[in-house]
Amino acid sequence: MTRFLxxxxxxxxxxxEAATILAAGGLVAFPTETVYGLGADGLNPEAVAKIYAAKGRPATNPVILHVDNVASAKALVSHWPEAAQRLADRFWPGPLTLVLPASETVPSIVRAGGPSVALRCPAHRVALALIRAVGRPLAAPSANRSxxxxxxxxEHVASSLGEAVDLILDGGATxxxxxxxxLDLSGARPRILRPGPITPADLAAIVGSVxxxxxxxxxxxRQAAPGMAERHYAPRARLDLVTPGSAVAVPSERVAYVALGRLPALPDQVRGVLLPLDAEIVGARLYALLHELDDAGFERVMMERPPEGEAWMAVRDRLRRASAKEMG
Incomplete structure (x- = not known):
């Protein structure tokens, strides 16, 4: 039985207790301010291999190393540019991952065999305390099946990974x-590889255009960073993105319709879910809602396409990948 603390x-x-498990090469799921991570000693290739096995993660997909300060990050790169320092000063701890040329300290499995490493300092007191207790960077992709x-x-961790994780630290909802x-800083120009809570405008204010x-x-x-795959973040239900206010026919399967701002008229057989037209609130609730609909047995989720604009960029990215058709 999965252990929760x-x-x-x-x-x-x-x-x-969690630090002892990690130091011995085990796996611990823990909360961050973004999502729950599946942690292992990031400098122990055998421990990181357990992450890949537990998640069914392709070897071509690198993992992020989580650190507790800039000094720890510098030890993991061959070059720490001025832009990285300015960004870390402004956004660390926080939901910004920097991709930089890796030092020889970083195991190949962490980098998926590539030349760069992804680094983040999480803004969550449990995550930071755990990193400090272990005294080493933690490899920690999201704690779910690939x-x-x-x-x-x-409980989402336990449902997805079951007995593959040695311990789950339950810190409530993220x-x-x-x-x-x-943000990739390993090339000639800063480049966003995965949108998230830190927006292009936020980054441009520090380092210029990105x-x-x-x-x-x-x-x-091979991916340069996590979250670049064609299909990702997908619920068990089929997820279809639709034009706001789309007509919905009487379904032959269990269907939920997720509206943004205004719920249209729906057949009695369709469950309507109304979310506010607010990108931050939708981003915070999106995964939890899709988990809830999966657990309730819905076979199809129709979700209205989010508006254009920078504020909705991360939500649009996750929904685009989650709704991509599974390749046979």
Missing amino acids: QIRGADDSAIS QHLSPTRA EAGLESTI DLWEGAVRAGE
């Missing part, structure tokens, strides 16, 4: 609800 703060005794919904509650922004990568990495191709 409820944790109230950074001084909780559960931190010590391509599936990210967890925003401890705050941001969407994964971190990933490029935005909006493609998709096909199965079998």
Whole structure:
């Protein structure tokens, strides 16, 4: 049976127990301000391999290393540019991941065999306390099966990973609800590889204009960072994006319709869900809602396409990948 330990703060005794498991090469799921992470000693290749096995994660998909300060991050890169320092000063701890040239300290499995490493300092007291207790960076992708919904509650972790994780630290619901922004600083110009809570305007205010990568990495191709796959973040139900206010026919399956701002008239057989026309609130609630609809047995979720504009960029990205058709 999966072990849960409820944790109230950074001084909780559960931190010590979790750190002991991690130091011995085990796996611990823990909360961050974005989603729950599946943690392992990031400098222990055998421990990181357990993450890949537990998630069913392709070897072509690197993992983020979580650190507790800039000094720890600098030890993991071959070059720490001035832009990285300015961004860390402004956004760390916080939901910003920086991709930089890796030092020889970083195991190849963490980098998916590539030349760069993704680094983040989380803004969650439990996550920071755990990193400090272990005394090493923690590899910690989202604590769920590969391509599936990210967890925003401890029970989501248990439902997805079961006995594959040694311990789950239950810190309640996460705050941001969407994964971190990933900014690549390893090239000639800063480039966003995954939108997130830190917006292009936020970044541009610190480092000038940034490029935005909006493609998709096909199965079998190496990713420069997490979250670049064609299909990702998907619920069990089929997710279809529709024009706001779309007519809905009487369904032959269990269908939920998620509206933004205004709920249209729906057949009695369709469950209507109304979310506010607010990107931050929708981002915080999106995964939890999709988990709820999965658990309730809905076979199809129709969700209205979010508006254009920078504020909705991260939500649009997650929904685009979650609704991508599964390749056979």
